[in-house]
Amino acid sequence: MHRHPDRKLSLILPAVLVALVAASCGGSSTPAPASTAPSPSAAAAPSTAPSPSAAATTLKVALVAPSAVNDLAFTQSMVEALNSLKGKYNLEIAVSDNQFVVATAANVIQTYATQGFNLIIAHGSQYGSTIQQLAPKFPNVSFAWGTAGSTYDLPNVFAYQVNSNEGGYVQGAMAAMLSKSKVLGVIGPIAVGDAKLYVDGFCAGAKSVASSISCIPVYTGSFSDVSLMAAAATTFVANKADVLTGTAQAVVGAIGIAKTNNLPWFGTQWTQVSLAQSNVVSSQVYDWAPIVEEILTDIQGGKLGGTTFTATLANGGAKIDFNPGFNLPAEVKAKADSLIKGITDGSIKVPQ
Amino acid sequence: MNQFFTVDVLTVTVASGIALATPFLLAALGETIGQRSGVINLGVDGIMLLAAFATYYTALRTGNLLLAVLAGAATGTVMGVVTALVSVTLKAEQGISGIGVYLFGLGFSALLFQKLVGTPLPIATLPPVGIPLLEGIPVIGGMFFRQSLLVYLAFLLVPVVSFVLNRTTYGLKIRAVGENPAAADSLGVSVARIRWSTLVIGSTFSGLAGASLLMYGGIFQVNLTQAEGFIAVALVYFGAWRPVGVMGGALLYGLVGVVILTWKSLGIIPLNASDLAATAPAVITVLALLFLARRFRQPAALGRPYEREG
Numbered sequence: 001m002h003r004h005p006d007r008k009l010s011l012i013l014p015a016v017l018v019a020l021v022a023a024s025c026g027g028s029s030t031p032a033p034a035s036t037a038p039s040p041s042a043a044a045a046p047s048t049a050p051s052p053s054a055a056a057t058t059l060k061v062a063l064v065a066p067s068a069v070n071d072l073a074f075t076q077s078m079v080e081a082l083n084s085l086k087g088k089y090n091l092e093i094a095v096s097d098n099q100f101v102v103a104t105a106a107n108v109i110q111t112y113a114t115q116g117f118n119l120i121i122a123h124g125s126q127y128g129s130t131i132q133q134l135a136p137k138f139p140n141v142s143f144a145w146g147t148a149g150s151t152y153d154l155p156n157v158f159a160y161q162v163n164s165n166e167g168g169y170v171q172g173a174m175a176a177m178l179s180k181s182k183v184l185g186v187i188g189p190i191a192v193g194d195a196k197l198y199v200d201g202f203c204a205g206a207k208s209v210a211s212s213i214s215c216i217p218v219y220t221g222s223f224s225d226v227s228l229m230a231a232a233a234t235t236f237v238a239n240k241a242d243v244l245t246g247t248a249q250a251v252v253g254a255i256g257i258a259k260t261n262n263l264p265w266f267g268t269q270w271t272q273v274s275l276a277q278s279n280v281v282s283s284q285v286y287d288w289a290p291i292v293e294e295i296l297t298d299i300q301g302g303k304l305g306g307t308t309f310t311a312t313l314a315n316g317g318a319k320i321d322f323n324p325g326f327n328l329p330a331e332v333k334a335k336a337d338s339l340i341k342g343i344t345d346g347s348i349k350v351p352q
Numbered sequence: 353m354n355q356f357f358t359v360d361v362l363t364v365t366v367a368s369g370i371a372l373a374t375p376f377l378l379a380a381l382g383e384t385i386g387q388r389s390g391v392i393n394l395g396v397d398g399i400m401l402l403a404a405f406a407t408y409y410t411a412l413r414t415g416n417l418l419l420a421v422l423a424g425a426a427t428g429t430v431m432g433v434v435t436a437l438v439s440v441t442l443k444a445e446q447g448i449s450g451i452g453v454y455l456f457g458l459g460f461s462a463l464l465f466q467k468l469v470g471t472p473l474p475i476a477t478l479p480p481v482g483i484p485l486l487e488g489i490p491v492i493g494g495m496f497f498r499q500s501l502l503v504y505l506a507f508l509l510v511p512v513v514s515f516v517l518n519r520t521t522y523g524l525k526i527r528a529v530g531e532n533p534a535a536a537d538s539l540g541v542s543v544a545r546i547r548w549s550t551l552v553i554g555s556t557f558s559g560l561a562g563a564s565l566l567m568y569g570g571i572f573q574v575n576l577t578q579a580e581g582f583i584a585v586a587l588v589y590f591g592a593w594r595p596v597g598v599m600g601g602a603l604l605y606g607l608v609g610v611v612i613l614t615w616k617s618l619g620i621i622p623l624n625a626s627d628l629a630a631t632a633p634a635v636i637t638v639l640a641l642l643f644l645a646r647r648f649r650q651p652a653a654l655g656r657p658y659e660r661e662g
Binding site (some may be wrong): 067068070071072098127185187190191216217218219221222224225226227228229230231232234235236237239241249250252253255257259260274276279 | 355360361364365368372375462466470471472473475477515565568569570571573574575576578609610613614616617618619623626627630631
């Protein structure tokens with residue numbers, strides 16, 4: 001039988017190609033920008049995980065997130081919060097980003113749980129079932145996940161969520177005041193979680209200023225499809241929209257359209273000024289630091305879960321970051337300030 | 353629905369659909385050339401990702417968009433060499449090696465992005481270029497003749513590829529190698545050389561596809577393509593291995609996607625049907641594929657490495 005001399009190599013090479021990918025594909029477990037990746041040699045059985053009291057000097061925190069640490073959106077907001085607390089709590093931080101495949105993320109979370117981490121933050125509502133399954137197996141490890149409102153009645157699970165509709169309401173009111181065509185372009189990924197809250201809040205805010213304004217959201221069906229978000233923004237511009245907003249990490253494509261057409265843009269989750277310095281009016285910035293700080297304090301006190309936290313404008317978990325590079329009319333800024341004050345002191349109730 | 357049928361909305365919808373179809377068209381044309389010679393390249397998506405990053409990084413560093421597009425095309429060429437080496441010279445199983453190339457492109461482009469760029473920054477995109485006289489035609493001008501150079505290039509390549517495949521000696525050799533490599537070999541046609549050339553040319557097209565995708569949004573992101581390369585492979589079947597058919601599939605996919613978005617933005621599609629509507633481009637394309645694909649036969653030697661008898 002004829003056997004080609006390169007046969008073995010031909011079988012090996014594709015495998016090598018696949019193996020090459022393993023180093024960089026499907027997310028990275030990286031110490032950057034704020035982490036110390038868990039060492040395999042440090043692996044320990046769940047029962048040997050350090051007790052909270054033993055970790056009083058150093059707290060090991062792992063973050064598992066669906067997008068990149070520098071996504072200018074959801075993941076970056078949590079990374080920045082951990083960085084801000086690193087010195088105060090002597091945190092040893094590990095980050096695994098781009099964990100958009102839940103099954104892979106579940107493995108990563110379990111690995112962290114066996115390696116002596118005190119707190120594992122699963123930063124995405126898609127990780128809920130994973131946390132529900134894993135947390136009972138590691139009773140000495142604290143888990144936090146969000147955005148979500150349920151701890152599953154587990155004593156070692158924290159949950160956190162954000163009232164993104166509040167910032168959305170403020171920015172929607174500003175957008176309505178800036179719009180001349182009275183058509184707003186609103187782009188979201190899927191109508192769930194904080195994305196839907198933000199979009200609903202934005203349109204409610206816009207209609208509070210101009211009840212007849214057009215504020216019809218487009219959900220592209222994807223959190224990460226940049227070109228689809230760009231296409232959605234293009235269609236809005238074609239339909240006379242003269243102010244745009246959007247949520248999800250893929251909005252970078254839509255921001256590009258706002259920049260090309262020199263239209264005002266409102267951001268959310270993290271500041272997006274760097275993407276369009278003269279177009280971003282303001283961004284609703286999630287500041288998870290106060291919530292994470294409460295969680296860390298609880299862990300140091302021996303409480304590993306059982307609480308749901310909500311970030312709001314009132315408690316500083318969400319903030320409106322105005323872009324000084326955008327020439328915002330004084331009356332619009334005054335309106336925004338009064339809405340923020342009203343929402344903060346409770347005199348204005350934003351519809352859910 | 354009336355607000356959809358206005359000149360302004362229809363013009364922008366069609367123009368956007370054509371622009372959105374361009375990466376699919378370029379990648380699918382390249383894949384068509386390869387498949388007509390008997391080689392399936394499932395690494396298209398990975399090649400597009402690497403090319404998109406090369407385009408982005410070059411534009412970011414130099415500000416020269418033409419150079420950036422050339423960098424994207426060149427990246428495709430290099431990946432074509434890699435693919436040909438694995439699939440043709442080493443005769444690896446084409447499906448597995450293609451998936452390997454895809455995964456390599458997905459992971460390596462993400463790694464390069466994280467290490468070399470970090471925080472994403474937008475780049476300038478290729479501006480639309482109006483074709484004199486034609487751009488002034490009412491409605492039609494705005495739809496078709498105010499696009500970027502890459503869009504024009506993609507659609508110009510359709511008749512070029514069609515001509516090469518059907519009217520030249522080189523095209524005849526490609527088809528012969530794809531249908532009956534042993535017979536072509538017996539007539540003195542180098543099967544390996546033809547397949548090498550089609551893979552390198554096809555991958556260069558994929559590189560241009562990555563560049564055009566990048567130029568649409570003006571920014572790179574991990575997994576920017578969202579599996580567009582795999583859709584391009586499916587469009588080759590949709591187009592029955594003919595450039596004009598492939599163009600039809602790409603336009604269908606792009607236009608349906610934009611029409612759905614436009615209908616959502618106009619409130620024609622209710623919010624509670626939004627997610628379902630997002631699947632429409634894929635569903636319609638698959639249905640059309642099921643209807644059309646049975647009418648045509650794929651190249652007889654498609655997917656089979658060639659080994660000379662004896």
